[in-house]
Amino acid sequence: TPDPHNIQGDIIVGIPKKTQTYFFFQIDGDPSLFRKALVDIVPLIKTAAQVQKDREALREHKRRHGHGGDGPGPLLKMTGTQIAFSNAGLVKMGISGVATPSSSDPKSDPFVKGQFRDAQNIGDAGTGDADNFKPAWDPAFGNANIDGVIFVGGDSHHSVNEKMEEIKRILGPSVKEVISIIGDTRPKNESGHEHFGFLDGISNPTIEGLDKNPLPGPKPIAAKHLITGQTSDANTPPVIIDGSFLAFRYLFQLVPEFNEFLKSNPIKGKNLSDEEGSELLGARMVGRWKSGAPIDLTPNKDDPNLGNDSQRNHRNNNFFYTNELTVTMGDQTHCPFSAHTRKTNPRADFTEHGRGGDILDSHRIARRGIQFGPEVTQEEANNKRTIHGRGLLFVCYQSDILNGFQFVQKSWANNPDFLDLALDNKGNKLSPGLDSIIGQNAESGRDVVGTDPADPDGKITIPRFIVPRGGEYFFSPSITALRDIIAL
Numbered sequence: 001t002p003d004p005h006n007i008q009g010d011i012i013v014g015i016p017k018k019t020q021t022y023f024f025f026q027i028d029g030d031p032s033l034f035r036k037a038l039v040d041i042v043p044l045i046k047t048a049a050q051v052q053k054d055r056e057a058l059r060e061h062k063r064r065h066g067h068g069g070d071g072p073g074p075l076l077k078m079t080g081t082q083i084a085f086s087n088a089g090l091v092k093m094g095i096s097g098v099a100t101p102s103s104s105d106p107k108s109d110p111f112v113k114g115q116f117r118d119a120q121n122i123g124d125a126g127t128g129d130a131d132n133f134k135p136a137w138d139p140a141f142g143n144a145n146i147d148g149v150i151f152v153g154g155d156s157h158h159s160v161n162e163k164m165e166e167i168k169r170i171l172g173p174s175v176k177e178v179i180s181i182i183g184d185t186r187p188k189n190e191s192g193h194e195h196f197g198f199l200d201g202i203s204n205p206t207i208e209g210l211d212k213n214p215l216p217g218p219k220p221i222a223a224k225h226l227i228t229g230q231t232s233d234a235n236t237p238p239v240i241i242d243g244s245f246l247a248f249r250y251l252f253q254l255v256p257e258f259n260e261f262l263k264s265n266p267i268k269g270k271n272l273s274d275e276e277g278s279e280l281l282g283a284r285m286v287g288r289w290k291s292g293a294p295i296d297l298t299p300n301k302d303d304p305n306l307g308n309d310s311q312r313n314h315r316n317n318n319f320f321y322t323n324e325l326t327v328t329m330g331d332q333t334h335c336p337f338s339a340h341t342r343k344t345n346p347r348a349d350f351t352e353h354g355r356g357g358d359i360l361d362s363h364r365i366a367r368r369g370i371q372f373g374p375e376v377t378q379e380e381a382n383n384k385r386t387i388h389g390r391g392l393l394f395v396c397y398q399s400d401i402l403n404g405f406q407f408v409q410k411s412w413a414n415n416p417d418f419l420d421l422a423l424d425n426k427g428n429k430l431s432p433g434l435d436s437i438i439g440q441n442a443e444s445g446r447d448v449v450g451t452d453p454a455d456p457d458g459k460i461t462i463p464r465f466i467v468p469r470g471g472e473y474f475f476s477p478s479i480t481a482l483r484d485i486i487a488l
């Protein structure tokens, strides 16, 4: 089992955060200067064991004061710092041994190539042919010059800025900032909800042997799917033991446009008002209602008690697209195969069909993102057009980028034939089309099947509401790797 005192805390626990600053940097000048400065950065990095303690303190604070440190009464100051390196950064420092385990060829290893050169593979729009493809990204991410990222999550901008200043003082001129991005959870009742309005962060893999009381839902997975170097093979490079790969995506969301699309395309039904039809369409695109309630369990209307219910009856993640075994496989009346959650974690669709839990488990990812940008303004709502940039700073961890993020995006979300368990009205296999939310194939239209429960064969074309404008693949080393191998 991996050691919680050695693993960075965001990987298996998740840094508690109201806000988080990502400092993307380039190692400047002689890399040994940076490696020396790292000696004083390492003690600032929070381990999984420490983050677990922070979470307990936060729970206790909530129990006593009714809020997480931001209401009346005592505040709870808290930050968590993490660090990760791109392949370019590791190469600059002369650190070898980090590569995507399942990749046989460095030329096609997404980690070694960097995400800029993997962008066409994962469906981002851009220009140029396969050999010199240039994704339509922001310049900071467009030159493949990011060596690493340090990020600090915490209770407030004040706490995070203080910690960030301390870090920058330690690093001094050994790094150059490429870009800093600030993420913020949304205000009040929208806290925990992403910008389209849906509760996020409900379903993440739990880990065998580490999570003592996993909530009902998908079974815990082996640590080796999230943590690198979990093998008894004596040839395992020490640098990868207790580490994880971090996939970062800078994803802008067109919120007024998304809302307008739902409004203009309500699902028609006997007992549905237009407003309810629009809400149903949104839920069938995501796989959950805005409250978080899974449509597999409540297909006709939202059920906020169920959405919030991770703790009381542990119901909001305990579903398998089998409609509690009341209907046969291939059914889309509760949830279309094109729904975002069903595409990205098909649960029993996959395991019940002889394709083995371990294979599904190898495609699970631990998501730790945060929102960025302001709330939709009145002007934007009126004009149904985005003026201010907002979206998701998507972060996920996995032990293998080919099996994890890249696979989920490329082979599931962007693949119109996944998962073709349903039959069309002529009895042929029905391709579900793209993932309604994140499916993408350059600039081409996003055809999606099954959004209307009364017409499982029905196809609609959904515009792109998510615009990727950058990203990188990183490796988050263990504390011992940072201290004994990378720092000088």
Ligand code: N7H
Binding pocket: 194, 195, 196, 198, 199, 200, 201, 202, 203, 204, 249, 251, 252, 253, 286, 288, 340, 341, 342, 344, 345, 365, 367, 391, 392, 394, 405, 408, 409, 413, 437, 438, 466
């Ligand atoms: Fe998704 N959304 O608001 O629609 N995601 N996601 N995601 N996502 C999930 O179950 C969203 C993105 C996964 O285990 C929920 O915790 C948005 C990428 C996976 O059942 C919601 C964006 C990738 C799951 C959203 C975005 C994934 C998941 C339900 C981009 C991987 C868990 C909350 C802006 C390539 C599935 C929950 C499971 C859940 C949304 C991005 C993957 C509401 C807006 C890029 C694996």
